[in-house]
Amino acid sequence: MNRSKAEASDRSKEAGADFLQLDTAEAPPGGLTDWLARRLREAVADGRLPVGARLPAGRVLAAELGVSRGVVTDAYRRLAEEGQIAGRGRGGTVVVAATAVPVTAAVVPGEVPAARPPRQAPALFRDDPDPEVFERLRGAPARIDLTPGVPDLAAFPRAAWLRAERAVLDGLAASDLGYGDVRGTPALRRAVAHWLARNRGIRADPDEVLIVAGTAQALALLGRALGRAGIDEVAVEDPGSVGVRQHLAHWLAATPPVPVDAEGVRVDALRATGAPAVLLTPAHQFPTGVVLGGERRRELLRWAAEGGLVIEDDYDAEHRYDRPPVPALRAVLPDRVCYAGSVSKLLAPALRTGWLLVPDRLRDAVLEAKRFADLGNPVLPQLVLARLMESGDLDRHLRLLRRRHRRRRDAMIDAIRTHLPGATVHGAAAGLHLMLTLPEGCGRTDTGLAAAALAEGVKVQPLSWHARLPYPPGLVLGYAAGSVSEIAEGVGVLGRLVRGEASPRGD
Missing domain, CATH: 3.40.640.10 (Type I PLP-dependent aspartate aminotransferase-like (Major domain))
Known part of the structure; x- marks a missing residue:
């Protein structure tokens, strides 16, 4: 028996993971990393790994599959470079964006694949969001949440x-x-x-x-x-x-x-x-x-x-x-x-x-x-x-919220002036959010900017979600639920992304 086939046979008997029902016997000789990366992409695309899903630690998955840790590390690295997963420190590695690539079923040698239409998971930041998009966005992990519509929940009386x-x-x-x-x-x-x-x-x-x-x-x-x-x-x-x-x-x-x-x-x-x-x-x-x-x-x-x-x-x-x-x-x-x-x-x-x-x-x-x-x-x-x-307790609570929200609104406006000087702020006199229209020539769509921000741990909403008629690209940023430091850091990330600068953390 050919040695590579023998190795594959041994792997099929001894190695496999409940995670995505992975079986290394399906991998072609010498192609373990390509095979694993493809299987992960397929799972993201068809919804088995939705946005926010946590992947196993590399050493754990490598042990279950009976492969070197480098195989898993390289596969994870490929998906991270494609913007589909990201490391969150102690939070592990999580899915941050769905792929729009159609899924192709894995082909077992000697087997003719059945004809079926490709399945495709809805992208989080697509131009025409579906009704589940807000649940998916809320479930996506992030360090800083600047999505609109939420008051200072920590101030609940x-x-x-x-x-x-x-x-x-x-x-x-x-x-x-x-x-x-x-x-x-x-x-x-x-x-x-x-x-x-x-x-x-x-x-x-x-x-x-x-x-x-x-x-x-x-x-x-x-x-x-x-x-x-x-x-x-x-x-x-x-x-x-x-x-x-x-x-x-x-x-x-x-x-x-x-x-x-x-x-x-x-x-x-x-x-x-x-x-x-x-x-x-x-x-x-x-x-x-x-x-x-x-x-x-x-x-x-x-x-x-x-x-x-x-x-x-x-x-x-x-x-x-x-x-x-x-x-x-x-x-x-x-x-x-x-x-x-x-x-x-x-x-x-x-x-x-x-x-x-x-x-x-x-x-x-x-x-x-x-x-x-x-x-x-x-x-x-x-x-x-x-x-x-x-x-009168609710009136007193409202007065407290107004003071806190005003400070956070001012902090967001100051951060925008510093990090996004070419952007235009709308609707600052009231509410819990600001609308931001992006400067001309920023080189990004607002959905692309929102996706890139989420990959760096900052949640925002693209303005194009809320417009069907022609309208300039922009963002809708909530300031009520975040601290002043979080607001400044989040807007700083947006400014760096608009300028096309690399992450200082090397993410």
């Missing part, structure tokens, strides 16, 4: 929450632990009505307030109710939140884009779409940060008074720093505006608690959709939140 929870439990009757009102507890609906009157200029009776599981559920309930009312098209801002657009598109036939300029949504372009409804973020447009201008606001209200319907996503209006408050559209034209808000940017997204106000003609359909969705939100967190709102 644990002591105040515990005090409120104890007080609620002390006064809770046994009957209060049964099924609650599908609309939400009376205590929270009353507290939300007071909160909206104080902070957003909205006068609403508690009976008009529906408690929901965040803005995502509010959009789902509206999608069902509008569909039953014969409305299957809702226009959206462009650029505008891709996540919101995906939620709407799940329930509706079309979400035509409407351009946004320095004064907010273009109402003339909205009219041109012929859409009967539009979703807007008028107090702090996502992602540009512009405020709907006075004349544009009046033009929009005329459009709504003529029969149009506005869905107002008031996602972070409480967070403002350098400008006066902007009243909600719902406060001006309640019978033409559906209003959605939540505590995701005030306290934490994990609470999954928000509120929805709709015109009278939609209320029964929305309430029916809520009833058949979940019979109402959990009661105990509602009662605790109501106590926080009515006691």
